[in-house]
Amino acid sequence: MSAIEIVTVPCLSDNYAYLLHDTQSGATAVIDAPEAAPILAELEQRGWRLDHILITHHHADHIQGVADILARHKASVTGAAIDRHRLPPLDRALADGDCFTVGTVTGRMWETPGHTLGHVVYYFEAAGAVFTADTLFALGCGRLFEGTAAQMWQSLSRLASLPEDTRVYCGHEYTASNARFALTIEPFNAELAERAKSITLLRAEGRPTVPTTIGEEKATNPFLRAGNESMSARLGLTDATPDQVFAEIRRRKDVF
Template sequence: MALELVTVPCLSDNYAFLLQDDASGATAVVDVPEAAPILETASARGWTITEVWITHHHADHTQGLADVLAEHKAVVRGGAADAHKLPPLDHTYSGEDLFDFAGHEVRVIDVPGHTTGHIAFYVADAAAVFTADSLMALGCGRLFEGTAEQMWGSLTRLMALPAETTVCSGHEYTASNAKFALTIDPDNPKLISRSVAINAARAAGEATVPSTLALEMDTNPFLRASNPDIRAHLGMTDAADVQVFAEIRARKDAF
């Protein structure tokens, strides 16, 4: 039962993702920043969208929904905590809930911080997690509604997934995130190498999303609060991990 994953650039720097089960033709789209590129990508592949999975309520992840549903009679899934802020949902979920997608188990993970009702979707059969604005390529979402403690807990849950997991995040912020990351972790050779590769990819007009969890854990400063070099660089050798994370997040807000 093979699954095919397609990244769809939307708006100026958003991403949606199409996930199709080859055997049944069932096709899910994760987040709907705008309809046109999603519909065009599905049409070009001859796919019918059967499900929409929404990670959180921000307009740049939901505003294309009505136009997608006008062409595809899809089931809409989203977080229970955000249901009052989201378009009408057919099914709502909280952390560690499971649902079936064409015979594939989908695990919902609560990832508050960017918003209090943010969820992620983990599909083991695709070795992919859809994190939107929680864990991002070399970053994490700004804390618009939640706390540093909540976001650190969210990232800790995501870090527990298999290292080979593909991280499908919601924005093309990676180049600017890399510049910031180098101010926190300047002597990390893997980060330096990744930064060079990111700049080359962007110069060629290529996407830097998705990434992998292993790469994020090696290079993303928001996942590396326990790293002794980062702690020494910040002058926080004896601080709790969540305090180090909060300091990194505060520095990014002012960067």
């Protein structure tokens, strides 16, 4: 069985890229490329070659480092077939549910529309890891720039179906702000309150708050809890559907 190493690479002001390294084959992938310099520096420091660039969506802060990385590494570029018209040129265009490999490690791509219509995530079951970019954040989710609340709720529900110990690697360090908002939605959630304290300590030390886990998000992330009766009751939406409750939470976050 392959040993898989995942390295968090801070980029720009609050982005994250991630290196996924298969120690058996030596193959390495980077998930998103917000900027080239820190990614290239991490690869050089570790003596790793880069074989794959996995793109989650077309926003500049996730793809603008691709060209400079390709100038240094002969990596293949993977992304969503449905969004290829606005992504860097793809060597591997995937459809929802398609499997692919990084060395001896198998990944699967899921389409998760909401933040953008072409947003995707990458799930590595053997690593117990999912790279969610701007669909699911620690204690949050992405703004609905293109998709609908119903689409995003479906995408989040799909992620929530993963094993609870699955580690979630998201695209931004937004957790402290997300925690402050979450506490306005569920001020009596004791697990959330404890998590908020831990987040404050981590950020005071300059440490990342990711990865998180699916289980932790289901217990504390208001966007994943929109289907809970207690949530709809608290928001005065007792007869609303989960996607309607989600839409109200998203509306409140947009003006928070």
